[in-house]
Amino acid sequence: MAKFSRREFIRDGVTAFTVSFAAPAFLNDIALAQGARSRSLVVVYLGGGNDALSTVIPYQDPFYYSRRPAIAVPAGQVLQIGSDANRRALGLHPRLTGLREIFNQGRLAVIQRTGYVNSSRSHFEGTDIWGTADPGSPSGVGWLGRYLDTLPSPVDALAGWATTNETPRALISRTVPVPSIPNVATYSLSSPNGAAEALNERNAAARMASYTPPSRPQLSFVNGSVRGALNTLDRVASINSYAPSLTYPNNGFGLALRAVAGSIVRGIGTRVYWVQTGGFDTHSGQGNAGAGGYATLMGTFGDGLLAFHNDLRNQGLLNDTLVLQFSEFGRRISENGSQGTDHGAAGVMMAMGGGVRGGIYGTAPSLDPNPSNPTLENNGGDVRYETDFRSVYASVLDGWLGADSVAILGGNFRAGAPAIV
Amino acid sequence: MARGNSQVEHLLRRAAFGPSGPDLYKLASLPATVVTTQLLEYELLPDDVDERIGDSAHVGVTTRGGQFSPNTSIEDARQRWLFRMVHSQxxxxxxxxxxxxxxxxxxxxxxxxxxxxxxxxxxxxxxxxxxxxxxxxxxxxxxxxxxxxxxxxxxxxxxxxxxxxxxxxxxxxxxxxxxxxxxxxxxxxxxxxxxxxxxxxxxxxxxxxxxxxxxxxxxxxxxxxxxxxxxxxxxxxxxxxxxxxxxxxxxxxxxxxxxxxxxxxxxxxxxxxxxxxxxxxxxxxxxxxxxxxxExxxxxxxxxxxxxxxxxxxxxxxxxxxxxxxxxxxxxxxxxWYARYSWPAEFVVRAIREVGWNGFSVDTARAPLVNMGQSLFEPPDVNGWELGPGWFSTGAMLARMNFASTLAANQRFNLGRAAAPFRGTPEDVRDFFLDRLSPAPYEREPRADLLAYVNAGTAWTGSDTQLNAKSAGLAKLIVGSSEYQFI
Incomplete structure (x- = not known):
């Protein structure tokens, strides 16, 4: 399968961008009219391929221990969350105390064995497949971008918001340029001159970026980024003064969630946020329960989400917010010689929020390496998917965002979709 | 200092880090094929760029704890590499x-x-x-x-x-x-x-x-x-x-x-x-x-x-x-020509070379480079950076505009002095900066916008104060414009 670059797509998409950019600057002001205090979706991407079997642990499966002698979490230390439909007992990683609390309150859904047939073991192809929701041709616009394309025009410049340095493929849209705002505090415009002159400069920059020469689509594209920045600066700056109801963990993930909470509380009007945290490519030094690389990753993930959950709960906005977590693949069942795991297949997704029907969805694999074990693939090496990830997307699109998942996903994935919202 | 040899300039944007004043004087008269050979056969030239770190005629570095330690401090390693990009032969x-x-x-x-x-x-x-x-x-x-x-x-x-x-x-x-x-x-x-x-x-x-x-x-x-x-x-x-x-x-x-x-x-x-x-x-x-x-x-x-x-x-x-x-x-x-989206490191280095470096430290570029999406020695993953349009998210473009502002503010007096011979009319001042900074050609409208910017505010007198302010503003606007992002 060919590898696709985002570049190819964006070039093809430039003409469309140009058209939408012809919309007038009052776009700034339509946020309140269009979406303030409406439902929002916060997508959380665990970058690198999360080891699902260390997140949601089938702690009574003897093969879990025999195949992972160095990195298995001892049964006594997992945070039990009950059993799935096959009565396989499950527990969360010991560092996920916050998520267990949310699970016990019925606001966390765990969807096991999510993925797709012939899972890619490549980070980059895998990320593109999850981003486009199209395993056959993972290039072009993303699934969330296609959702934004369905919003009535003109679409607000902050309808989507990536807290990353670059816009992830999932948010690349045909008509809506999604701003990337990694840091609210530095998302401001500086000037070499004082107030009046600075305003002259800003006005000049805005005018210079307002042209979309048809013969130079690359200029139109970059001008779109300039306009996107100038059109969102002032509203984003209003979040700087956001005072959360609690202290967020002082790391990139926690601070990104803090900015998202600020945006939700201020009613900025964003429909879809993208937050990610990396380091999940744990080929070595994964560790087990309390120590090691994986425990640190779970601490970042779980503590950040708990703060976000409690902050929104305290402000009465939990019912308007849905968090959806994924990763590009799960990992090999047997550990390697580096106390880590190599690239595998099916993974785990989670959904969190006031509107979530909490609980365990899907069934755990049997980790018996017998090649005929139907819950595994690759000669018993990897976990086989049970729930197509697109059916989870369908639940979110139909049930949460009120969109038409069939049109957006290019197929009907409602059958077998877990009823998480 | 009108430019002449466009083919050589194209070569220097792509196979080097952009033309700058002294380079142009040296190379403008040479055929592109000769310049190509010079660039390729670099082993004939001494690899002595590091010896010039700390020399006042070059862009500065910032030391921490009194010592510049590019072999043991990653911040200083980044500075050394940026210095090399700015000044290497x-x-x-x-x-x-x-x-x-x-x-x-x-x-x-x-x-x-x-x-x-x-x-x-x-x-x-x-x-x-x-x-x-x-x-x-x-x-x-x-x-x-x-x-x-x-x-x-x-x-x-x-x-x-x-x-x-x-x-x-x-x-x-x-x-x-x-x-x-x-x-x-x-x-x-x-x-x-x-x-x-x-x-x-x-x-x-x-x-x-x-x-x-x-x-x-x-x-x-x-x-x-x-x-x-x-x-x-x-x-x-x-x-x-x-x-x-x-x-x-x-x-x-x-x-x-x-x-x-x-x-x-x-x-x-x-x-x-x-x-x-x-x-x-x-x-x-x-x-x-x-x-x-x-691209x-x-x-x-x-x-x-x-x-x-x-x-x-x-x-x-x-x-x-x-x-x-x-x-x-x-x-x-x-x-x-100008068909390639510049990488943040290329953008920063070219801007320093074209706007000026006297009194500027490459250390000032380190944090902005993070916001532009390219911290040297820190690619996001083993696939490297997302190139081309991938560099130009709103946040990253804003970081480029703000770096242009920081650099222009730092160089404001140098820029004003350099523009002094052209202070007679706003057109001449604008054209001086378009020539010096070598952006991709502007369409008629943004060229007019640049002129309108020089004329905005008080009527043009060409006073030192006015010239310094507008010189810094023009440098910021041009380096922060879309046209400048292509090499």
Missing amino acids: RPLQEKMALFWHNHFATAYSKIAGVVGAVQATKMMALKSGELPGPQGQLETFRQHALGNFRNLLIEMARDPAMVVWLDGRTNVRARPQENFAREVMELFTFGVGHYTEEDVYAAARVFTGWNLRNATNGVTTDPATYYEFFYNANQHDLTAKTFTFPIYRDGGRTIPARASAEGMQDGIDLLTALAHHPETARRLARKLWNFFVS LEAPDPAFVTAVANEYLLNSTEMKPVVRFILRSPWFLDQDN
Whole structure:
């Protein structure tokens, strides 16, 4: 399968961008009219391929221990969350105390064995497949971008918001340029001159970026980024003064969630946020329960989400917010010689929020390496998917965002979709 | 200082870090072919750029704790590399080092997490001989910048930073480790579609025992301590390894079982086969098209075929390949001028060269580069940076505009002095900056907007105060405009 670059797509998409950019600057002001205090979706991407079997642990499966002698979490230390439909007992990683609390309150859904047939073991192809929701041709616009394309025009410049340095493929849209705002505090415009002159400069920059020469689509594209920045600066700056109801963990993930909470509380009007945290490519030094690389990753993930959950709960906005977590693949069942795991297949997704029907969805694999074990693939090496990830997307699109998942996903994935919202 | 030799300027934007005043005076009268040769044959020029760090005629560096420590502090390693890009007489060497840094993308932070900051900086950037231990990865990129790709690939497989980054240090025969094995095929050579999962498993076994050791006292904070690559014969899988693609010239696909002492040859055989694979040649040709020729047009199939042939016929030597490209009609085609989105490092370096550096420290660029999406020695993952339009999210573009502002503010008096001979009319001042900063051509409207900016506020008198303010404002607007982002 060919590898696709985002570049190819964006070039093809430039003409469309140009058209939408012809919309007038009052776009700034339509946020309140269009979406303030409406439902929002916060997508959380665990970058690198999360080891699902260390997140949601089938702690009574003897093969879990025999195949992972160095990195298995001892049964006594997992945070039990009950059993799935096959009565396989499950527990969360010991560092996920916050998520267990949310699970016990019925606001966390765990969807096991999510993925797709012939899972890619490549980070980059895998990320593109999850981003486009199209395993056959993972290039072009993303699934969330296609959702934004369905919003009535003109679409607000902050309808989507990536807290990353670059816009992830999932948010690349045909008509809506999604701003990337990694840091609210530095998302401001500086000037070499004082107030009046600075305003002259800003006005000049805005005018210079307002042209979309048809013969130079690359200029139109970059001008779109300039306009996107100038059109969102002032509203984003209003979040700087956001005072959360609690202290967020002082790391990139926690601070990104803090900015998202600020945006939700201020009613900025964003429909879809993208937050990610990396380091999940744990080929070595994964560790087990309390120590090691994986425990640190779970601490970042779980503590950040708990703060976000409690902050929104305290402000009465939990019912308007849905968090959806994924990763590009799960990992090999047997550990390697580096106390880590190599690239595998099916993974785990989670959904969190006031509107979530909490609980365990899907069934755990049997980790018996017998090649005929139907819950595994690759000669018993990897976990086989049970729930197509697109059916989870369908639940979110139909049930949460009120969109038409069939049109957006290019197929009907409602059958077998877990009823998480 | 009207510009004249557009072809040379194009060459200097692509194969160097942009034209600047002194370069132009030296090179403007030379034919492009001569300049191309000068850029390519850089080994005839001394590699003395580091000796000029701290000299007041050059861009500054900022020291912490009184000492500039580019071999043991990653911040200073970043400063040293930026300094080289601004001032090296061998710009194509630095440019190719940047290309290879993206190709073999290795990130400092993971390495520092394993071996600590001092050792990780040494692994990334130690200049040979300045401290005990093997040279850093960047120096290997510079050494092989236009050298032999097969040799560079083998050096990378045994590069200490790479061995930590892709976990080769713990690849042992009982339970092979697939990280490097997969990426060497997916990203460093022929790419997805040309190997199977079974090839990944076989390659993981090939590299068992390609480990790392601390050769000294083990005190990682000691600058004299170092790690080195180590072939651990006891940990090498001795059995034969079979692939789905040819390893040997006779078409043989199986690396034979070998005695443990000879086991490293397995890896050499595999890497040699990968380097000479026709699909590797084509993949490199496509990457070089995007780097040197155009990101606006897909690689011309004729170019890919021609460059791949050049690569294979020259036994993976890169200098003939890059020479071929820089002299090719595709490179020279005027339609391909300003057809490449500048990388943040290129943007920053070019801006410093064109706006000015007297009294400016490259350290000032470090934090903005993070916001632009390119911290040197910190690519986001092993796939490298998302190039082209991928650099131009709103946040990243804002960071470019703000860097333009910071630099213009810093250089405001220098800019005002330089513009003084043109202070007669607003048009002349604007045209002076358009000439000095060499953005891609503006359409009529934004050119008029720049003039309207000079005229905005009080009526034009050309006073020093007014000239300084408008000079800084023009430099900021031009360097922060879309037209300036293309090279």
